[in-house]
Amino acid sequence: MFERLQVMLMKEFLELRRDRWAMFRLIVPLLVQVIAFGYAATFTVNHVATAVLDLDHSQASRSLLSHFAANGRFDIVDVAATERQVTRDLDTGRATVAIVIHAGFSQYLNNGRTAPLQVSVDGTNSNTALIALGYVSLIVAQFQLEQAAGVWPARTAAASPGSSVVLEERPWFNAGLEDRWFFIPGVIGTLTLIQVVSLTAFAVVREREVGTLEQIMVSPIRPIEFILGKATPFFLIGLAEVALITVLGVLWFHIPFVGSPLLMLLGASFFLLAAIGLGLLLSTLARTQQQAFALNFFLVNPFFILSGFAFPIAAMPKVLQWFTLINPLRYFLVVIRAVFLKGAGLDVLWPDLAAMALLGTGMFALSVLRFRKSLD
Amino acid sequence: MNVRRLFAIAFKETLQIWRDPRSLAIALLMPAMQMGLLGYGVSLDIKRVPLCVYDEENSQTSRELVRRFVASHWFAAAHVLADERAIRDAMDRGSCIGTVTIPVNFSRVLGATGTASVQTVFDATDANTTNISIGYAQGVIARTTGDFAARWAAARGARAQPAGQIDLEPRVWFNEGLDSRNFIIPGVVAVILGLIGAQLTSLTISREWERGTMEQLVSTPVTALELMIGKLMPYFAIGLIDAAFCLCAAAFWFQVPFRGSIGTLILTTALFTLVVLGIGYLLSVRIRSQLGASQMAVTLTMMPITLLSGYTFPIDQMPAPIQAMTLLVHARYFVTILRAVFLKGSTIVDLAVPILALVLYAAAIIWIAARSFRKRLD
Numbered sequence: 001m002f003e004r005l006q007v008m009l010m011k012e013f014l015e016l017r018r019d020r021w022a023m024f025r026l027i028v029p030l031l032v033q034v035i036a037f038g039y040a041a042t043f044t045v046n047h048v049a050t051a052v053l054d055l056d057h058s059q060a061s062r063s064l065l066s067h068f069a070a071n072g073r074f075d076i077v078d079v080a081a082t083e084r085q086v087t088r089d090l091d092t093g094r095a096t097v098a099i100v101i102h103a104g105f106s107q108y109l110n111n112g113r114t115a116p117l118q119v120s121v122d123g124t125n126s127n128t129a130l131i132a133l134g135y136v137s138l139i140v141a142q143f144q145l146e147q148a149a150g151v152w153p154a155r156t157a158a159a160s161p162g163s164s165v166v167l168e169e170r171p172w173f174n175a176g177l178e179d180r181w182f183f184i185p186g187v188i189g190t191l192t193l194i195q196v197v198s199l200t201a202f203a204v205v206r207e208r209e210v211g212t213l214e215q216i217m218v219s220p221i222r223p224i225e226f227i228l229g230k231a232t233p234f235f236l237i238g239l240a241e242v243a244l245i246t247v248l249g250v251l252w253f254h255i256p257f258v259g260s261p262l263l264m265l266l267g268a269s270f271f272l273l274a275a276i277g278l279g280l281l282l283s284t285l286a287r288t289q290q291q292a293f294a295l296n297f298f299l300v301n302p303f304f305i306l307s308g309f310a311f312p313i314a315a316m317p318k319v320l321q322w323f324t325l326i327n328p329l330r331y332f333l334v335v336i337r338a339v340f341l342k343g344a345g346l347d348v349l350w351p352d353l354a355a356m357a358l359l360g361t362g363m364f365a366l367s368v369l370r371f372r373k374s375l376d
Numbered sequence: 377m378n379v380r381r382l383f384a385i386a387f388k389e390t391l392q393i394w395r396d397p398r399s400l401a402i403a404l405l406m407p408a409m410q411m412g413l414l415g416y417g418v419s420l421d422i423k424r425v426p427l428c429v430y431d432e433e434n435s436q437t438s439r440e441l442v443r444r445f446v447a448s449h450w451f452a453a454a455h456v457l458a459d460e461r462a463i464r465d466a467m468d469r470g471s472c473i474g475t476v477t478i479p480v481n482f483s484r485v486l487g488a489t490g491t492a493s494v495q496t497v498f499d500a501t502d503a504n505t506t507n508i509s510i511g512y513a514q515g516v517i518a519r520t521t522g523d524f525a526a527r528w529a530a531a532r533g534a535r536a537q538p539a540g541q542i543d544l545e546p547r548v549w550f551n552e553g554l555d556s557r558n559f560i561i562p563g564v565v566a567v568i569l570g571l572i573g574a575q576l577t578s579l580t581i582s583r584e585w586e587r588g589t590m591e592q593l594v595s596t597p598v599t600a601l602e603l604m605i606g607k608l609m610p611y612f613a614i615g616l617i618d619a620a621f622c623l624c625a626a627a628f629w630f631q632v633p634f635r636g637s638i639g640t641l642i643l644t645t646a647l648f649t650l651v652v653l654g655i656g657y658l659l660s661v662r663i664r665s666q667l668g669a670s671q672m673a674v675t676l677t678m679m680p681i682t683l684l685s686g687y688t689f690p691i692d693q694m695p696a697p698i699q700a701m702t703l704l705v706h707a708r709y710f711v712t713i714l715r716a717v718f719l720k721g722s723t724i725v726d727l728a729v730p731i732l733a734l735v736l737y738a739a740a741i742i743w744i745a746a747r748s749f750r751k752r753l754d
Contacts, residue, residue: 025668029675033683040683040698043420043504049692090549091720123551124719126559127420127504128690133546134511141518171500171510172467179503194674202667210586287398289586289666290579294402296670297575301678302413310688312505314426315419334470337501348468 004221008229012203016233026195026237034187034245038253041183041310045131051078051095053086058106060147064117067143068099073135086120096122097132109147173341181256184249185340186309188242189332193275193303196238198296200279203230205292223372231276238272239265259339263346267335270356274328277363284370303327308334331356381598385606389580393610403576407568407618411625414564418688420556422508424452428472430463431456437483441494444520445476450512467499474498474509486524550719561632562714563687565622566648570681570707572618573652574659576611578673581660581749600749604742608653615649626718635721643724644717647734648710654741655706661748681707709733
């Protein structure tokens with residue numbers, strides 16, 4: 001058996017080496033994508049284009065606006081003169097946030113009454129809008145505190161609110177709230193899945209389409225040997241990809257890697273088993289490369305979207321949450337992120353590893369069974 | 377150009393599509409499945425963040441504070457922790473995303489000095505969720521503080537003295553409910569069309585090479601331009617059917633508000649479909665193996681479209697070189713157009729810039745594709 005497997009492996013590696021562009025197509029897009037992900041995938045909200053309209057022209061209103069300008073989160077792109085101008089800024093997308101201070105703002109404040117402050121946000125991107133509104137309320141709260149302390153020291157003391165609770169927040173594992181620390185480890189699993197599934201599926205379907213599968217079948221090679229021979233090179237390619245992106249993430253993007261590389265290797269092996277199993281399964285469903293390609297698109301994109309890579313699984317409807325349970329990428333992302341950022345050990349991660357091993361074995365077994373059938 | 381030859385090619389291609397029902401079914405079913413999965417799966421609405429509570433004091437005040445966290449629907453109480461070590465454990469296991477620790481002398485300090493602090497720890501692996509959760513927590517604390525102060529003042533018989541409060545009136549435009557679905561679904565339509573379009577045409581020429589039918593094709597009098605237009609015609613029809621389905625699903629099923637004109641929508645959708653099919657065709661002409669063409673199609677569509685089109689990650693937050701790269705991403709223009717037509721009701725005049733960009737894109741791709749194909753066998 002090993003002899004035949006060896007022959008099969010040699011054939012696969014030869015085929016890979018003869019395709020001069022294959023290595024190029026494997027590595028260059030991978031590098032470009034990792035770099036692009038590292039720089040482009042961000043939900044951070046900085047430099048929000050802001051239009052301001054000050055109809056009060058008082059010291060207080062100018063001071064409030066300077067708080068916005070000094071904060072760094074907001075870029076004042078337009079100092080408007082009329083409300084209509086503000087509306088146009090929002091309509092054309094020139095500004096995302098518009099702050100309007102109506103006449104009488106400082107008078108209200110000085111009289112100890114409640115002064116309205118109008119803030120309009122372009123809600124098209126709800127995430128940006130939500131975060132920007134949070135920053136606005138923080139700046140306004142800070143402005144109020146300073147005003148209270150500076151302008152009415154005596155009255156503040158007299159009316160000292162009996163209870164004020166201060167929130168001390170501590171973000172663990174990623175103190176700087178860097179999106180990159182979240183996405184780069186995620187990219188490892190995602191890109192590996194996309195490449196390995198399509199490579200595996202195409203490798204088998206091409207033999208079928210070109211007609212060389214029949215030649216192999218009349219040789220003494222058994223189906224299991226054929227599948228192992230097909231799978232092994234892609235397993236090694238997958239491991240190399242995981243290693244390459246990890247190194248890139250640590251050295252180029254300075255993502256901390258606090259966990260155990262061995263655990264990562266274990267996770268990657270189970271994950272690749274599942275990915276190759278999925279690719280083989282696809283190959284038994286497709287007759288032509290065209291079909292394999294379409295099926296690949298059909299399946300890989302949902303696996304990618306429904307993995308928690310960018311969109312929290314908790315925010316999905318229940319039915320889709322159940323679907324994520326059969327998604328090997330979901331578990332691998334948990335493992336990678338925990339190993340990278342938290343340094344979690346086997347005691348915490350064993351359920352995810354077990355799930356991947358189970359899925360991998362299941363898909364592999366199913367594809368071997370289906371493959372046998374498709375030969376009859 | 378000979379119209380008869382053109383239609384002959386289109387007819388041949390249609391027959392080929394028709395006789396491969398598996399691929400046709402995938403091309404027509406894919407948008408339905410993708411719309412369902414992405415429409416529901418892609419959501420950034422962060423609600424009911426699982427929260428662990430470590431209430432060291434366990435007084436009336438501390439319990440009220442905890443109740444307020446849970447009563448706001450932003451947080452859901454997952455576990456009550458028994459000691460400080462449990463926080464670390466809960467964070468490691470990911471059983472909750474945030475923990476609130478109320479120190480042992482919380483209400484005493486609050487009564488004596490007027491200020492007391494509450495500590496929250498967040499699992500910041502997902503920075504965006506953490507950022508938004510912190511905002512929610514601050515909101516809960518601010519409201520609680522206000523109520524505590526009012527109660528304190530009332531207890532002393534004093535009138536709560538407002539020291540010049542500012543009342544923040546936030547107004548959200550275009551997407552009033554801050555529903556992330558309204559923002560993402562138009563983008564999802566662009567993504568699905570971009571993916572399907574490239575998938576439809578990227579193998580159409582390389583398949584002829586691999587199967588050996590290219591020799592037959594080359595020996596016919598058909599010209600490169602006729603071949604391209606003839607091959608693209610049936611796929612254009614499929615692409616438009618898919619587009620119509622996705623857009624209807626967005627408007628009627630997901631109920632994204634539609635404020636623009638149907639005409640603008642049809643025109644821009646047809647234009648984008650043309651660009652996408654053209655890219656697939658160009659790849660197919662350039663790369664003779666089906667595997668290579670499909671790999672390049674995935675690389676050149678999946679990543680740029682999901683990452684650089686602005687459908688989830690805002691382009692204006694990217695570093696300048698990456699922003700420059702997004703100018704080359706066709707989906708970027710279509711995402712802008714779809715969002716503006718749906719949510720803002722923009723007209724063709726408002727959208728002149730992105731529409732012009734797509735026109736240029738289509739012209740360039742088709743020109744290059746037409747020139748790339750040579751009727752030679754070497």
